[in-house]
Amino acid sequence: MATSDFMLGGLASVGATVFTNPIEVIKTRIQLQGELAARGTYVEPYKGVLNAFITVAKNDGMIGLQKGLVPALYFQFIINSFRLSIYTTAVDRHWMHNKNGEISYGLGLMWGAIGGVVGSYCSSPFFLIKTQLQSQAAKQIAVGYQHSHTSMSHAFKQIYNEGGIFGLWRGSMAALARAAIGSGAQIATFGKTKALLVEHDLVTHPTLNSFSSGLIAGSIMSLAITPPDVITTRLYNQGVDVHGRGIYYNGWLDCIVKIFRSEGIYGMYKGFWANYMRIAPHSTLVLLFFDEFCAVREKYHL
Template sequence: MTKSDFVLGGVAAMGAVMFTNPIDVVKTRMQLQGELAARGTYVKPYRNLPQAMVQIVRNDGLYALEKGLAPALCYQFLLNSVRLSVYSNALEWGYLQNKDGSISFYRGMFFGALGGCTGTLFASPFYMIKAQQHAQAVQSIAVGFQHKHTSMIDAFLHIYRTNGISGFWRGVIPSMNRTLVASSAQIGTFPKAKALLKDNGWVTHPVLLSFCGGLASGTLVSVANSPFDVVTTRMYNQPLDEKGRGLTYRGLVDCFTKILRTEGLHGMYKGFWPIYLRTAPHTTLIFVFFDKLLYIRDLYVFPQNKN
């Protein structure tokens, strides 16, 4: 794993999240509204993405759309610097190729999952704080449990004083399951989509090829990952007792079971459209930025690597 790939992977993801964080805020709140309530029995302050954004700005100001941006940037840097550098080096060392030189779908999924889970393990505290800050809202549009963090630093201090070091990794198991699905699907399908588009002559321009490949990959990720995303948000945002145990969900299986029992399959796909509208462009932007950063690196930093 090269240092440059590590840094470039993280920077590419930070660039993407600058554009997609407001959608992530809406996604989190839609996943929390009507928590463990039967469909049709609760007030829905967030009905769809445009209406939710207007609702947030009207009640909480424009800045509220960027709540949780600092931990979101830190999370994306740590997660993707590991995830993309693992994938990039596996590709460079020939671990992803079949004997005929084509990219193996299953090997791509494996290294995508390996890198994603490793990155998530390190970055989990930032994801938890991000989710909790995304949920913070004025009373009139508040959903889910409301944590009272005033900043990312304040959140770290509060968690440490309340639950110690172990409190930072509460919910890491469902988060790793979420990333396992997302990373394996995203990185496993991206090169396949690019190869399909390029080999058939449908898309040839490099930037447009990365864009279309990321869009196709992001679509599959959204469908596969939505239930795991909902569970992760619920687990991270739930209130705790004095021993740091969840008051709403005991664990991953308990969370899945309770959502299905009270909210049905619909509950597993709450916030799906914000997930899709965030994941597809986010995936696209990451790979476009990463491709371009690698090109700039090879052109100016390591010109001997340029083909």
């Protein structure tokens, strides 16, 4: 795993996150809206993606749309450093190619999942804090459990005091499934699509090829990742009792059962459009930036 690939993967994701964090805030709020309540029985402060933007800006101010940005940058840098460097290593060493020398979708899924799991586990504390900060809102539009963090460092201290070092990795098992499914789908689709577009002479310009492949990969990823993303958001944002146990869910399986019982299949896809609007451009930008950074590195032999 090249150190430069590790750094480039992280830098690519940081650049994309600055632009996509506001939609991440919206996505988190919508996923927590009406938690464990039947559809139509609760007040909806966020009525769609556009309305949610206006609601947050009106009640939390424009700065409210960038809540959780700092831990989001740390999270994205760490997870994508591992994901993308593992991906390029697998491609360069032909671990993703079949006997005919073609990129295998199945092997792409496997290596994408491996990179996602490694990166997700290492970055889990930042995802936890990012989620809890993004959910914080003015009283009139608050949804889900409201934490009292005042900053990322305060959140680290508070979570550690409540649950020790293991408290910082609470909910990480659900996050691993989320990362494996999402990263596997994204990386496999990106690599295979790039090859197919060139093979069939559809999009051969390097930058346009990366952009098109990233957009398609992001679309596939958003379909696959939404249910595990809802579960992860719920587990990460829930409060804990005096024993450090979650007050709503006992784990990812319990979370799934309770969502299905109270909210139905709709509950598993809450925030889908916000998720799509975040993931598709984020995936496109991350993969495009990464390919461009790699091209600059090769051109100047960095």
